[in-house]
Amino acid sequence: MNVLEVKGVKKRLGKREIIKDLNLTVEEGEIFGFLGPNGAGKTTTIRMLVGLIAQNEGDISICGHSVQKDKEEALRYVGAVVENPELYKYLSGRENLMQIARIRGVSKEEVEELIELVGLKDRINDKVRKYSLGMKQRLGLAAALIGNPKLLILDEPTNGLDPSGILDFRDIVKKAAKEKGMSVFISSHILSEVQNLCDRVAFINKGIIQSVEKISDNSVETELDSLTLKVAKDEVKAVTILKTLGNVRDAQIKENEIHIIIEFGSTNIVLKELINKNIEVEEIYRNRSELEQRYMELVEGGMR
Incomplete structure (x- = not known):
């Protein structure tokens, strides 16, 4: 089953075409990498996937629901960390998560499991303004996982993490994909992390996907x-x-x-x-x- 399908998507800003006929799929339980240089169209693509901007042509569907035609239903299956996590700095980490949990009808027990999963148990009651950037990234990931989404979208998720934090993050994402059958779409500039984490990777440049290839035993099948x-x-x-x-x-x-x-x-x-x-x-x-x-x-x- 394809959790995410992108078909013939184009995006223009004025007369300039940013995304040119984008086509890709992400399967259930798959960790999918999205690689390209600055200005290649990665962030524009992610903003379209989460409904922040609309494409000019083509269609994006999540679990069979069009983001453009049925946005609310499509995004019900999505958890995302796009750029910097949006958090209430005057609340504690736990209070931030509980705000989202109440909206999504998620139990306190599930929130506690996520706190454990992302390694914030010792600092979860501190105000977010006291968090380091890496801790905010972990909290943002926990927030994105609330409600057990079918598709987790991550834009440069390891920014601010030290080497041990990056290793922990990798384990968290792999565990979520394996145990929950969750699909992950991850944009990153750290090639080694994508190679160690992803099942497949798409290379995008100048708004065009150059190739989509499998990664096996940390080597690209090409x-x-x-x-x-x-x-x-x-x-x-x-x-x-x-x-x-x-x-x-x-x-x-x-x-x-x-x-x-x-x-x-x-x-x-x-x-x-x-x-x-x-x-x-x-x-x-x-x-x-x-x-x-x-x-x-x-x-x-x-x-x-």
Whole structure:
């Protein structure tokens, strides 16, 4: 079941098109990462998902309900932390949560479970104005989880957290997704956290999704292969040949090695072509596809 479906969504500000034909789905219990540089359209997308702004074209549906046509019903399934959590600083952490719990008809027992889950038990009765930024992030996450939403939307949720706080946050999100069958849509600029946390990731740039790929064993499952090869001589000639091949996306010389990006499964074709052109290949091996490398390929226009 798809908890979130985004179909043909476009968003314009004046004459400028910010989001261009956005399509994606998030399945039940899936943790879905959303990556891109500043200005790529991440925040605009999230603001549309939670109904803060409307798209110009296309449709966004949550649990089968259109955000544009049936906003109240669609957002009933959503918990979100967008930018900085909105909290009453003059109230305690517990009082903030109970305000939301009363509106949503949630029991005090469930609130206590969430306080335990996000690790605020020792400070929950303090006024929020005394909280650090990291503590506010934890409280905001607890608030978003009230009512057991089907979809949790998080925009840069680890801002202000120290390394141990980031690890705790990762465990909280994984536990929520696994135990509650909750889907998570998370936008973050910390690539290592996305790689350790997410099941799939979408790369967005200039309002267009460049690719949506699975993450398995902390490695990206991609339609492209990253290879390193060493040749006996004529490295420049080898790169020139590689760049003429239709299944080679990029080829660069780095420290006496040639790094190439090719279509998945075409290694033998590339190797045969080099040999036919009298290039003596001494060594060739596949690189593990890390998220950082894939980000550079798709978003920054090539390898570094």
